[in-house]
Amino acid sequence: MRSDRTRRAALALGLALALAGPAAAEPGKTADHIKIAVIGGGNIGGTIGPLWARAGHAVTFASRHPEALKPLAESVGARTGTPEEAVAASDVVFLAVPYRAYPDLARSIGPALKGKVVLDAGNATKARDGELYDAVQAEGIGATSAKFFPGARLVRAFNAANYRVFAKNAAGREGGRMAIPIAGDDPAALKVAEGLVRDAGFEPVVVGGLADASKFAMGSPGFGHDLTAPDLRTKLGLAR
Numbered sequence: 001m002r003s004d005r006t007r008r009a010a011l012a013l014g015l016a017l018a019l020a021g022p023a024a025a026e027p028g029k030t031a032d033h034i035k036i037a038v039i040g041g042g043n044i045g046g047t048i049g050p051l052w053a054r055a056g057h058a059v060t061f062a063s064r065h066p067e068a069l070k071p072l073a074e075s076v077g078a079r080t081g082t083p084e085e086a087v088a089a090s091d092v093v094f095l096a097v098p099y100r101a102y103p104d105l106a107r108s109i110g111p112a113l114k115g116k117v118v119l120d121a122g123n124a125t126k127a128r129d130g131e132l133y134d135a136v137q138a139e140g141i142g143a144t145s146a147k148f149f150p151g152a153r154l155v156r157a158f159n160a161a162n163y164r165v166f167a168k169n170a171a172g173r174e175g176g177r178m179a180i181p182i183a184g185d186d187p188a189a190l191k192v193a194e195g196l197v198r199d200a201g202f203e204p205v206v207v208g209g210l211a212d213a214s215k216f217a218m219g220s221p222g223f224g225h226d227l228t229a230p231d232l233r234t235k236l237g238l239a240r
């Protein structure tokens with residue numbers, strides 16, 4: 001098993017490569033910790049964000065009412081801000097808002113997300129998200145998110161289980177870490193996401209490109225599992 005220091009170095013290198021882009025892949029620009037904007041401090045943002053803050057990352061929680069997030073943020077030494085402020089202060093963005101908020105966020109922070117690594121946990125439901133749910137059914141969740149945030153280095157992550165399951169398993173569990181399926185088209189962004197999944201206490205399983213995010217979208221057979229990485233790979237028909 002790799003040491004924490006090795007893991008962090010790999011994560012920092014991954015971030016450097018991701019931020020530099022494929023044409024200028026020179027490592028060495030990032031510090032040990034990563035600046036992360038957690039947009040949405042409810043069930044999912046309020047569960048995963050604190051895990052990153054406790055792991056040493058510089059987290060800024062954001063919502064339409066950032067003052068309401070202060071107790072959460074202060075409990076883990078994090079900051080609060082508007083989505084615009086949080087994105088400007090961060091290298092990586094975690095989207096943890098209802099899917100119906102995506103059109104608003106596309107307008108407010110979409111341009112600033114170009115080139116950033118964006119972990120996307122949003123799921124669309126018919127009752128809550130209406131037409132957006134229909135778009136996701138027609139085009140897939142990865143393609144739909146990508147339409148809202150063109151140019152973002154999108155990785156689907158932390159969407160496939162209930163926040164209570166993440167909270168229960170983050171500190172470890174019998175049999176091995178809980179696997180988190182992730183998918184994205186940008187290999188360097190995927191590396192950053194893999195590191196952040198591990199830093200939160202889980203094991204990443206790369207399912208494929210953004211189109212493959214449908215394999216673990218809400219309502220799909222790959223959704224809602226609490227499995228180790230080898231078992232999830234088997235479940236999803238991936239090579240072990």
Ligand SMILES: NC(=O)c1ccc[n+]([C@@H]2O[C@H](COP(=O)([O-])OP(=O)(O)OC[C@H]3O[C@@H](n4cnc5c(N)ncnc54)[C@H](OP(=O)(O)O)[C@@H]3O)[C@@H](O)[C@H]2O)c1
Pocket residue numbers: 039040041042043044045046062063064065066068083095096097098099101104105121122123124158159160161162163164
């Ligand atoms: N709940 C789960 O177990 C779970 C698991 C996996 C994935 N997900 C997905 O994660 C997303 C969030 O779910 P949740 O259960 O965490 O929701 P939630 O508890 O209702 O929290 C939503 C958060 O988003 C903020 N928000 C809403 N609209 C916003 C906007 N336009 N701009 C900025 N912030 C906004 C809310 O704060 P304000 O209202 O103050 O702005 C709140 O902090 C959903 O897409 C869901 O499908 C949820």
